[in-house]
Amino acid sequence: MTDHVLKQAVEQIESTLSDSAKKPTIAGFFDEATYTITYVVSDPATSEAAIIDSVLDYRANSGRTSFASADKIIEYVNSNKLKVTWLLETHAHADHLSAAPYLQEKLGGKLAIGQQITHVQNVFGKLFNAGSDFQRDGSQFDHLFEDGHTFKVGSIPAISLHVPGHTPADMAYVIGDAVFLGDTMFMPDYGTARADFPGGDARQLYQSIRRLLKLPRETRLFMCHDYKAPGRDTYAWESTVGAQIDGNVHVHEGVSEDEFVAMRTARDATLDLPDLIMPSVQVNIRGGHLPEPEDNGVSYIKIPVNAV
Template sequence: MNAQVEAFFDPATFTYSYVVSDPQSRRCAIVDPVLDYDPASGRTSHVNADRLLAYVREQGLTLDWLLETHVHADHLSAAGYLKQTLGGRLAIGAQITQIQTTFGELFNAGAEFATDGRQFDRLFADGDSFSVGGIAASVLHTPGHTPACLTYVIGDAAFIGDTLFMPDYGTARCDFPGGDARTLYQSIQTLFALPDSTRLFMCHDYLAPGRDQHLYQSSVAEQRAHNVHAHAGIDENAFVAMRRARDASLSMPVLMLPAVQINMRGGELPPAESNGVRYLKVPLNRL
């Protein structure tokens, strides 16, 4: 049985979120929801999340899962807000503990910040299985962009996070803490081993030069044939050299510092301080 997939695009962060549903049982999952954040004022809002919320309610769906493909560095997660309003179980890769330890230290989050992943309801490992209604789903650990990256295969649809972009844009950067270009190459081969017709859903589309329309879906066959960084015939050493050179030229994502502080907490804001105000930190001269 194939899942019904509805895509929602946030132009501010070039992010795609998805509602993935079983048409028969009317049960669903939400993948990579976005919390709106204004870096100039420090204000958060729920415009994007409310679009997902409205769709779930209008379609008469019941939310089973909130699925994070990884700890995003380019947008804040709305998983906490949606869990409060719709229920469901929040899941991420088991290697989230590595991210929490690394960035908990960077942000001096303190002893009250748990680094064992308890902010999430399920920590998935490679090969784990679950379901969305009557549709069988499985988990692939696809690290390289970050250590905790997962791909969720739900029926014939795979939600691949930042592992690949559209074929004309290429592949994810690997220069974040714990990232590795050689590991990413192996993860891409894992995706390429899926059936050719598997629908691949992107987490972002930044528009390749010469293209003026945002896209979010490709297939294994299309990626294997046409991905500009990782198509069949590109060997591992050539890919690693390309990726390392490209990464060295990239700036840090604008929202990385606020995003990671929220996302490592499962989409929850940091706890309020003694004056009742919540704060995000900016470590100076560390990155």
């Protein structure tokens, strides 16, 4: 069966590669506390921009939030006189809290995520006993992307690709010739994302990665995280399709689906949960909003005991 969405993405990338004026300007902001990269992707022709995978600073020992990371984004946007039209989430992150509501208040833009967020909301709504007041229909977001949805950042064309496996709701965003992968692949020397969270599936992850690797070899790939692979002393977050095909330690050309699933399953069994998974998921399934304050005016993060 022909993948019409992928064909459209290939055509978009090839068109951008042939005309450098169509390439977006990309600024990455690395948060070492969570190893997360937030991107500001802008159109030089119109100064319109998208912010992808923002970070809200959170101290687990005190439960206090702050905005130092988000304020760096605001400073960059304002100093470059950009207009934010999209706040994009690749998925409901389990390792950092989203700053999207704060950024939206300060800069505007539509908050968007993949439509399968409703599945994630159902699973984690039950785990956290969120009650009937917590809507599980994705209404906390302004837009829910389907596979193949087309949109623009200024004059630059963009396409959303559904790439499940790490979670059911993972999306990759193809903007011009650049792809923002979320948690599918990391840098070639580090490999691929885990697939053992609720709704994750190593076989789906392999298929999603293989789909991405059918894009042109020159396609720029931007990682959501970097942890510095053994032997590498600096953080890095930009790669290409060609580099991943040739050198990704988990899923380079020649690795079969069954081999990948066996490797990923064995590796995931050794991994502990992320330190911030409990606060992160509770907040991120709400579009970055904290749980509603209780009658004393304080928001609370629940920690289910002996439930996972």
